[in-house]
Each structure stands twice: as structure tokens, then as C-alpha cells.
Amino acid sequence: MRASELDLIDAFLAPFGLDRSSASAPSILSGPGDDCAVVRPSRGLSLVVKTDAVVEGVHFSMPPFTPEDVGHKALAVNLSDLAAAGARPRWFVCALGVPKSASAAKTAARMGRGMARLAQIHGCALVGGNVTRAPGWTLTLCVFGEAKRARGRTGARPGDALVVAGTLGAAAKGLADLRRGSRTAAARAQLRPEPRLADGLAAGSLPSASIDVSDGLLRDLGHLCASSACGAEVEVDALPVAQGASLDDALSGGEDYALLFAVPRNREPRLLARLPSARRIGRFTEGRGIRLLQAGRPRRLPRRLGFDHLA
Amino acid sequence: MRASELDLIDAFLAPFGLDRSSASAPSILSGPGDDCAVVRPSRGLSLVVKTDAVVEGVHFSMPPFTPEDVGHKALAVNLSDLAAAGARPRWFVCALGVPKSASAAKTAARMGRGMARLAQIHGCALVGGNVTRAPGWTLTLCVFGEAKRARGRTGARPGDALVVAGTLGAAAKGLADLRRGSRTAAARAQLRPEPRLADGLAAGSLPSASIDVSDGLLRDLGHLCASSACGAEVEVDALPVAQGASLDDALSGGEDYALLFAVPRNREPRLLARLPSARRIGRFTEGRGIRLLQAGRPRRLPRRLGFDHLA
Secondary structure (H helix, E strand, C coil): CCHHHHHHHHHHHHHHCCCCCCCCCCCEEECECECCEEECCCCCCEEEEEEEEEEECCCECCCCCCHHHHHHHHHHHHHHHHHHHCCEEEEEEEEEEECCCCCHHHHHHHHHHHHHHHHHHCCCEEEEEEEEECCCCEEEEEEEEEECCCCCCCCCCCCCEEEEECCECHHHHHHHHHHCCCCCHHHHHHHCCCCCHHHHHHHCCCCCEEEECCCCHHHHHHHHHHHHCCEEEEEHHHCCECCCCCHHHHHHCCCCCCEEEEECHHHHHHHHHHCCCEEEEEEEECCCCEEEEECCEEECCCCCCCCCCCC | CCHHHHHHHHHHHHHHCCCCCCCCCCCEEECECECCEEECCCCCCEEEEEEEEEEECCCECCCCCCHHHHHHHHHHHHHHHHHHHCCEEEEEEEEEEECCCCCHHHHHHHHHHHHHHHHHHCCCEEEEEEEEECCCCEEEEEEEEEECCCCCCCCCCCCCEEEEECCECHHHHHHHHHHCCCCCHHHHHHHCCCCCHHHHHHHCCCCCEEEECCCCHHHHHHHHHHHHCCEEEEEHHHCCECCCCCHHHHHHCCCCCCEEEEECHHHHHHHHHHCCCEEEEEEEECCCCEEEEECCEEECCCCCCCCCCCC
16 A cells, blocks of 8 residues: 555656656755755846646546646646747656556556657656645646746737747547547647747747637637737638638637737738748737628628637 | 536625636636636746645534635645645636535535635746536646746755744644644644735746645655655754654644745755744755654654545
């Protein structure tokens, strides 16, 4: 009995090349295995913090998700917010909720494998965590990035261009594909979303505001507009709809982890030059609310605007 | 439907005097309501990070816990680790898992109330969080403190005195009392543990290592010994057993959030002078393992050593 918690921690840490006595980098004074992680922030930079959770039965089921997919996605959804903020990932902690299961340590090891691979790609070090019993698998991460000046939702101005980096709708199509038992390319967008950290850093201080598309384009754009006290017009023909996805998938689907930017018109060309995958899909306006335009004419908003986490 | 997530967030934030557009202090550049929290760490200090979760049905049930108790305890268990590290609390984020319930927003408001009170006492500001659907209430916090030199589990040396600040056994007795429907003083120790932050700061750099007693004296002392590669002797007659608690409660009960210190003998008098509630309960030894002594003679260890989070 006594070993089970520590066994599971050891299994989870192994893919990171860590054990309970590791503190692996100069900026990490104390890592997993102590009660607190101790890190050394960079002088003059702000600390950018994001916490997000993925819950079995709510955000994923296994199958179709493999444990590696779950580990990847739990970190990806957090890193995506650092990308929107323009922060460079540094460290993260991972609180695991673990259901009763004979194979829990093995599952944790596989989740660790998926998470460690993504963490390594983006130079984000696991520095601590927690393990507790829970009704189902729950992965609640808190990631720390650094930025000279972090971007947020506030700051878009009427007249700013609305720019998106990445495609829209693939994750929603992928979810539908998976429900039909079909592992398409879109399914991969749902299982293993890639946070757009390079785009987020490359954008630098050009955007006036940004947000990632986690809950659907219209809903996240709505958040950005509400925080910035302005409205927006979206040209639906300009949307980078993913192959095979519908317009509704692109407008309301969520989980695409594309980045939305508000950018003053005089900086738009520089932003588009820095982000080859980005394109202009509309503009910010006076007043409130989002309007869709098609061929210059208003188009009705879809009934479902996006994902409410408690709906 | 759409409003429910934001309604719940608003209800939870209100007791903190916050709303979704707040950034309330000079060190907080972006607070709740943006996707990332942005804070400004103090120059020259280390960042001390702790994440811990409390899960309905695992760590608490309501009743006997009130939502205020749950909110208090979720923050207290995290702050206790900062106390052990000797860190000063600064900021925290709170990820809520919310079950389907017509009264969820009201419960969240009451949890916020209990949490906000403790946060204010210790000067720890809520800067962000997350809300998701979950099978039961889950509060996963990540707290950030700062310290010039954080203490950890590593560093105890054979010959160091073993010192405890706070009493032992009350929380275990309180849990038994609550199961009998009796709201005793000990029950309060279980429902509303007080993190010993003042003790943790006052101890300064005198201790060579420290840990808080969350999983039981013997188990947490075991962690400290394992990390420091030494053993320990505990004089059971010296233990500060809480009123009405048994020796087993004190040795293995857990959740007391007392602080254990290893301190070189020549610094022990200064540590005891700084912490009036502290007392010496044993010493660290060569080799491995924990021995109990009573009137100078070995005493058998209890069968149950403490709390395994997956047992």
C-alpha cells in the first residue's frame, strides 16, 4: 500500500528524465520530490501564469484518447495561453487526480511520456506536482512563462485588424470523426493540438491584444471584444477553415488553439510578414457584438456560439 | 446556458473583492478575467511554488464541511507548504472542478468566502484560475511565495535536533469527532487548519531542513529523512499531543499542519526562542529509518505510518 503513491510519481516522472530528487537546471533550485518547487525568475521579466485542467469524461475519454494524447493535450492547452500572451514557457507543475485502477502507474507513465515530449520541444520544465485519489483522471497544470510585456485580452481598438494564425474547425471535425471511429488528420488536431508558441513570440509587441481559440472563434472573440469594450466584424469567406470542416465548425467548434490578434492597421503588414500562416479575417468596430459578413452582406450568427465549461 | 460559467466565476470572485476585470496591486499586471495572470516577481528572490488539490469524497464531504471550510482548507494546505519552505505568500490561482448542481454558483461563492478570508490574512492575492465541469467539487490551487533562500526536505544532518511547531493529533481526533456528529475544538482543526506562516518566516535560515505535517508525523518525517539520507529518533513523551488525541493520532494522524524542523544543535536555542510554540521532540541520526523512544527505551512503531494519497 505504502509504495503506491510514490510508485506512481516515479512512473510519471521517468519520461521527463526526472526522479524525486531532481533539480535539473540552473534556474531550478528545487524540483519534483520536494514539497515546493523553487525557481529563479529572470530579472526584469514578468511572470505569466496559466492554470487549466482536463478531466476524464468531460474533456477526454480513453479511448479514443491514448494516455499519451491526454498528457500532450493537458500541457498543450496551457501552453496555448502562454502563446497568446507572447510568453516564453519556462516551468510547470502538474496535479494528477488518479482513479482506482490496477494499471494507474502504467497509465501515468504513458501520460508522462506524451507530456514530456511536448515539454521538451518547448523548453518547459516540470518542477513539481501533486497526486491525489479522484473519481476519474484529472490533470490540472499550472504553467509559468516569462515575457517582457505580456499581451492580454484588453487593448483591441476599433479599426484594428482581426488576424488569425492557424486553421479553424479541425478539432471539431476531428471529434465528430473520432465518434464515428475514424482516425483522420482532423482527429489528430483534436487529440494532439499544437500550441502556437513560435507565432506567439514572433508577434512580439505588434498586436494590441490577443487570445487563443479554445472555446470557439465567436466565443473567444467575444471575450476579447468584451474585455476591450469594442465589437468586431468577421468576413466568413476569409476564414481559414480546415480541410473537411464546416463553417459552423470553424465559427463555434473550439479546441483549435489558433491565435487571434488585434493589430493596428499600420502594423498589420509587419505582423503578417512575421507570421506566414496568419491572415486577416475581419476588423474591430465601435460598439458591442460580433457581426458576420459574407460578400459584404450581413450573415446570421450560428445558434451555438461556442463552449461553456459548465453548460 | 451561456451565462452559467461566467456567473459562477463572478460569484466566486466577489468575496475577494474582485471581478473579471480586476488587477488589484502594483505587482499584479493582469488578474482574474484574462487568460493568463501576469505578476512581477521581486528582484533577487526565488519563486516558491506549491500545488495541492482537495477533492470532494476524498478530502472532504459537505456536510460536515461547509463550503467556507472547503475554501479555507484548500488554500490552507497549500500555504502550509510555503510556511515549511520559509516563503512569504504572494499570489495564487484556483482551478475549480464543478459538479452539476442547481446551487453551484452559491456554493462557489461560499467557498470563495472561506478562501478569501484566509488569503487576506496572509496577504496572498488570487490572480487567476479556471472552471470546468467535474464529477465532484475539486479545488486545485497553485500558490506562489517568495524567499531569499527557500528551505526544503534536503539538508538535515545526523545530530541535528528535531523540532516541531504546533500540536499533533487534533485533526485526526477531529475527523473521528465529526464522524460521530460532534463539532469539538478538534473538529475545527480538521475543518479549518491554520497554516503556520509566521513560524515559518520567523525560523529564517536557522533550520537545515523542514517539512509540514500533512500526511502524519512519521510519514512526513520519513520523507525528510529519506531526502536528507539520515534517520531520526523521536521521544514520544516529548510530543505535543493535542488535547484528547491519542498517541497514534499524533504519530500517524495527518492534516495537523504543524511544522517539523531539523536544526543544528548550536542553533536550536535561537530557534526555540523565536518560536515559543516549538519544542524539541528528538534528533536526527546516522543510517536510515525512524525509531521511537519512550523513557530512553525503544518503542514499537504503529502499524499505520500515515496517509498514502492513493491507498
